[in-house]
Amino acid sequence: MEWMKKIIVIALIFTVLPFLSFAAEAEEHGEFNTVDYIFDHVNDSHEWHFLSFGDTHISIPLPxxxxxxxxxxxxxxxxxxxxxxxxxxxxxxxxxxxxxxxxxxxxxxxxxxxxxISLTKTVLATIIVSLIMLFVLIKGARMTRKNPGKAPKGIQNVVEMLVIFVRDQIAKPFGGHQYKRLLPYLLTLFTFVLLANMIGLILPLGFNITGNIAVTFVLASITFLITTFNGNKHYWMHIVNPDVPIFMKVPVPLMPLIEFAGIFIKPIVLMIRLFANMLAGHMIISVLIALIFLMSSVLNPFVGAGISIISIVFSLFMIMLDLLVSFIQAYIFTLLSAMYFNMATDNGH
Amino acid sequence: MFLIPHLGTIIWTTIIFGIIFFILNKFAWPVVLKAIEDREQSIDKALVSAKEAEKKLRNLKIEEEKMIALAKHEKEQIVREGMDQREKIITAAREKAQAEADKIIEEARRQLKRERELALTEMRSQIATLSVEIASKVVHADMEDKKRHEKLVSELINEVELN
Known part of the structure; x- marks a missing residue:
């Protein structure tokens, strides 16, 4: 139980500290501004901000x-x-x-x-995530190469687990008969999204990568491009002339229009789902913590202190939930990418 | 404002994602995927060969049992044959001995018969000679005395008996 206590203490520190800093900043302008406070946390910025005590800001300026x-x-x-x-x-x-x-x-x-085209906090976070990915995955691959025919160990285990999960749970069952072509993209996508989601949960870092719509826009666009350029005759025929009763197509091409819109709706939904989920998770935690300062500001500091206990318990719960959501969203994003690819390359049933 | 994607971030993300995809696609994924596939294949192969070995072992056992059964059967047959042989030999020996014995007995019997016939012939001729002798002696003594005559006859008879 000793280690559990330590984890709880560390989690508490990590949960509260960054919000204290943002709160201090938000209060600079006089009254505590809840909206500013919350959006300051989830938005991108040109500096990497850790802590503020009064007028002292601990932050790294970015180019x-x-x-x-x-x-x-x-x-x-x-x-x-x-x-x-x-x-x-x-x-x-x-x-x-x-x-x-x-x-x-x-x-x-x-x-x-x-x-x-500044190197903002989100871009920096993306670079950090990418470096972690490259380090871990290449090291794992090197270990795999070094001891073939032996039981995997250490980082190699993590990498292989990841690869097997994506291959057997996502690519093989949902990626269609050409899934091997898509596998490298799915693997990169899943790893990137998962890691980006999770690094966002380390609150003192203040990263919000997949909660930034530009990032999810890029990922969804890649899926969209892959799907569109791999679309075979069957896929396009299905859009132009879907297998529905004739009055749905003539005289008004209702279904073809819907199918055509679907080409774009699918990646847009992909983009918004991941973005909204991650943004919402961050926002809820922000709101819970903002409650402390709001109460302190509106009523009195003692009420704020009382609320803080509830807020911290709830934010801890939310962080645990977000951990689950991080994984689920990475899984869904990759899964849907595989399914769209399957739709585009399937030869019909 | 967070709903409008920022163009700078889009460009950066595209570049970064492109780079990591390129690097990972070259150095990480193929290596790991190939290693995993190789391992899976080797495990499959090992499982198949284990199953085959098991099957072979089972076949061997069956064959062994068959061989043991066959050997037992052969042994029994040999034993039985041996017993039959023995029986036959004994029977044959007994029959032969019987025949031999019969032959000997027959021979003996024939010998005896011949002996007896010979003896009878001898006796017959002797009885004839003796009779002639007795007759001649009786005739001779009759001539002299009656008393002597009787005495002679009894003497002669005694003589015959002695002979």
């Missing part, structure tokens, strides 16, 4: 990369946005139509939004 039509490429650290030098043209817009974006102040006094 901002901009391309402005007027002045070309700019690369600088995001810390410059907070403490700009004399004549620095960029600033973070805090309100107006460009809220949350970096804007450039032009010579004539107007603002323009440059093309922002």
């Amino acid at each position: 901002v990369i901009l391309h402005s039509k007027q002045s070309g490429w700019h690369i600088f650290l995001s810390s410059q946005l907070h403490h700009p030098e004399e004549g620095f043209p960029f600033k973070m817009a805090n309100d107006g139509p460009n809220d949350g974006k970096i804007v450039e102040l032009l010579a004539d006094g107007s603002e323009s939004v440059p093309f922002d």
